[in-house]
Amino acid sequence: MNRSAAPAQWRADLALALVAMVWGGTFVVVKDALTDVSPVLFLGLRFSAATIALGVLYVLNPPARGIHPGWTGGIITGTLLYFGYLLQTLGLRLTTPAKSGFITGLYIVLVPLASSIVYKKAPQLSELLGIGIAATGLGLLTLTGWALEIGTGDLLTLGCAVVFTFHIMVLGYYSQRMAFEWLTLLQIGTCAAIGLISFWWVETPVLHWNRQVIVAIAVTSLLATALAFTVQTWAQRYTTPTRTALIFALEPVFAWLTSFVLTNEVLSRRAAIGALMILAGILLVELKPIGRRSHQNRQAN
DSSP: OOOOOHHHHHHHHHHHHHHHHHTTHHHHHHHHTTTTTTTTHHHHHHHHHHHHHHOOOOHSSTTTTTEEEEEEEEHHHHHHHHHHHHHHHHHHSSSOHHHHHHHHTHHHHHHHHHHHHHHTTOOOOHHHHHHHHHHHHHHHHHTTTTTTOOHHHOOOOOOOHHHHHHHHHHHHHHHTSSSSHHHHHHHHHHHHHHHHHHHHHOOOOOOOOHHOOOOOOOOIIIIIIIIIIHHHHHTTTTOHHHHHHHHHTTTHHHHHHHHHHOOHHHHHHHHHHHHHHHHHHHHHHHHSSSSSOOHHHHHHH
């Protein structure tokens, strides 16, 4: 990496860390709101408000170098993003904010594994060990008793982690080829369209306007969607999907801290060990202390 690119990457990494903090802090907010609004309708409202905010900003401050004429990148990333959030939101109704945060964080392990498959590079020993440790931690965190049964909410959230894996990889590809303002607007607009088109037949719509619902929609649409995905799309122009995933390892930590502070949620000893194993697996996959090939070497190739 040349010296001129270093400041941009440093700013991108810091911005992604702030995004992880915002996302981690929203699990409790959304969990509380879902008692008064149905999940798909909530997502439709969240992404619609975010689309309006992004549209206004785009009109007032269009990209200096113009927009990319294509729509494909925004539609694909938006579709993946929506279904990832749909699975997460459905799962969050049936599990705790802390568990949802740690299970969602498994996409951080899956990104380098998927990258190895896509780019036909065998996983390193650190990656294989990290995946094994994270998988064991997931079992401790989610399995009930010795019957090897996983809760429905945990299973839905695991599906969310898989979808987010593909989203971060596809976004990394298109963020290099499209103006990030246009790509962000397209993907969030796609989410809004899917949510508004589908909520009335996918579920029985429920909406009771109250303080919890209003705060949840405001926080998730403006901070966790419009701002966060604008920042992520911009930042991924200056860093790799794997490095992005490493920084996002902070998200489940922030999710648990927020849940602990606001709701006094305390994980059981077994669940806490599982959560720590997930984080350890994530760090092992990303830092690669065993059989290490550094990020610098990969970037130099």
